[in-house]
Amino acid sequence: MSAEGTGTGRLGVWLVGARGSVATTTILGALAVRAGLSGRTGLVAELPEVAAARLPALDDLVFGGHDIGCDPLVKRAERLVAGGVVPADLLPAVREELEAVEARLRPGYDTSAVRTGSGETQAEAVERLAADLTAFRIEHRLDRVVVVDVASTEAPVELGDSGALVDPVALDAALAAGEAPLPPSSAYVLAAYRAGCPVVSFTPSPGPRLPVLSAIAAGHGLPWAGSDGKTGETLLKSVLAPMFATRGLRVNAWSSFNILGGGDGATLADPDRAASKLDSKGTGLEAILGHPVQGPMHIDFVPDQGEQKTAIDHVSFEGFLGARMSLQFTWTGYDSALAAPLVLDLARLTLRAHELGESGPLPFGFFFKDPAGPAGTTPEHRLAAQWDALVAWCADGGAR
Ligand SMILES: NC(=O)c1ccc[n+]([C@@H]2O[C@H](COP(=O)([O-])OP(=O)(O)OC[C@H]3O[C@@H](n4cnc5c(N)ncnc54)[C@H](O)[C@@H]3O)[C@@H](O)[C@H]2O)c1
Numbered sequence: 001m002s003a004e005g006t007g008t009g010r011l012g013v014w015l016v017g018a019r020g021s022v023a024t025t026t027i028l029g030a031l032a033v034r035a036g037l038s039g040r041t042g043l044v045a046e047l048p049e050v051a052a053a054r055l056p057a058l059d060d061l062v063f064g065g066h067d068i069g070c071d072p073l074v075k076r077a078e079r080l081v082a083g084g085v086v087p088a089d090l091l092p093a094v095r096e097e098l099e100a101v102e103a104r105l106r107p108g109y110d111t112s113a114v115r116t117g118s119g120e121t122q123a124e125a126v127e128r129l130a131a132d133l134t135a136f137r138i139e140h141r142l143d144r145v146v147v148v149d150v151a152s153t154e155a156p157v158e159l160g161d162s163g164a165l166v167d168p169v170a171l172d173a174a175l176a177a178g179e180a181p182l183p184p185s186s187a188y189v190l191a192a193y194r195a196g197c198p199v200v201s202f203t204p205s206p207g208p209r210l211p212v213l214s215a216i217a218a219g220h221g222l223p224w225a226g227s228d229g230k231t232g233e234t235l236l237k238s239v240l241a242p243m244f245a246t247r248g249l250r251v252n253a254w255s256s257f258n259i260l261g262g263g264d265g266a267t268l269a270d271p272d273r274a275a276s277k278l279d280s281k282g283t284g285l286e287a288i289l290g291h292p293v294q295g296p297m298h299i300d301f302v303p304d305q306g307e308q309k310t311a312i313d314h315v316s317f318e319g320f321l322g323a324r325m326s327l328q329f330t331w332t333g334y335d336s337a338l339a340a341p342l343v344l345d346l347a348r349l350t351l352r353a354h355e356l357g358e359s360g361p362l363p364f365g366f367f368f369k370d371p372a373g374p375a376g377t378t379p380e381h382r383l384a385a386q387w388d389a390l391v392a393w394c395a396d397g398g399a400r
Helices: 021-034 073-082 092-102 122-139 167-175 185-195 210-222 233-246 262-268 272-287 335-355 383-399
Strands: 011-016 061-067 105-106 144-149 200-201 223-226 250-260 297-301 308-318 322-334
Touching: 011 021, 011 122, 011 185, 011 335, 021 061, 021 073, 021 092, 021 262, 021 335, 061 122, 073 092, 122 144, 122 167, 122 185, 144 185, 144 335, 167 210, 185 200, 185 210, 200 335, 223 335, 233 250, 233 272, 233 308, 233 322, 233 383, 250 262, 250 272, 262 272, 262 322, 262 335, 272 297, 272 335, 322 335, 335 383
Parallel strands: 011 061, 011 144, 061 105, 144 200, 200 223, 250 297
Antiparallel strands: 250 308, 308 322
């Protein structure tokens, strides 16, 4: 039995937000690794415990995607080189293949008429996006295609009285009436499900998390994974918080300050969109510690940071006899270099889950800040426990 590749031929990875930093690093990285120009550091799927699931090989992946921006991928890649994320000598070596991916990118969808300039209804947009996915699958003779959302973060949505966000019949009725009930990230998910594609939500946008989309995924028997890639500060929290908890130390306050540049930083300068990220970053800590924790959480846009993100955390905790102590850490990383291998891991794992006939939210919380699970279950946030769940899934997948 081979440790890599399931023998099912070519597979598609369709990136929503395909011209962004994370998507460009993902595509360029996959091309560089499979050409033997770069190593596999950072790819969780290459670890033996995960490769045990018999994941598709990087060589089998064909990339395409949607974006609302027009900057060519090669230009985005040049900016990543200038920002220090991508070594300068890689780009010339993969430029031709990057241009081939560029030719597969299609115009995206945004509810803002100012951006699209079109009179397209949401129903028409969903149909167009689904048709793009089907055409991609047919043209490249792909056995299956996973849709991965790496587009700009959207503001959260309130379910309120909108039946269309909960009930598939009400959603169909609203779409037929020419309404646009879904945020764009969820419209892409609906299109993916209609085209028979599983979904990964790497952002904190509503995407597949709306109840109506959970119901539609279940109805189509499709798997999905989310939400919001865990790449930096939250990754550290999911390791350090269990340490305090299992040593019986009481964390009284955990203050978090994030500064970042790049497109993501510019997007998160909008307080409505930042609310999604702050919600997603905030879900784990109190769940792990089991009690409320004081402390502000800030995200600030500092253009000078370029492609780097810095998190500065101050944790104040109490020990035996009430002794007051503290921990401070600073984490600086190239966000896209941390995120891109996880996007490849999740694409390969979700394609394998689809091949195995799995349906509903996948147990891939290891990769996410706000892990989705079956309705009524409490999400696990502790990294070690998430790793055990992932390894168990991979062992089971490999045996099937
Ligand atoms: N880098 C990380 O470590 C990390 C971790 C977790 C989550 N994320 C999330 O990944 C996403 C991408 O981050 P990035 O740094 O690549 O951002 P970016 O700003 O560089 O790229 C976002 C891309 O999405 C496109 N876009 C915006 N709205 C769209 C729409 N409606 N349809 C299609 N495309 C659309 C933009 O044109 C742009 O090309 C963000 O939501 C970010 O929060 C990143």
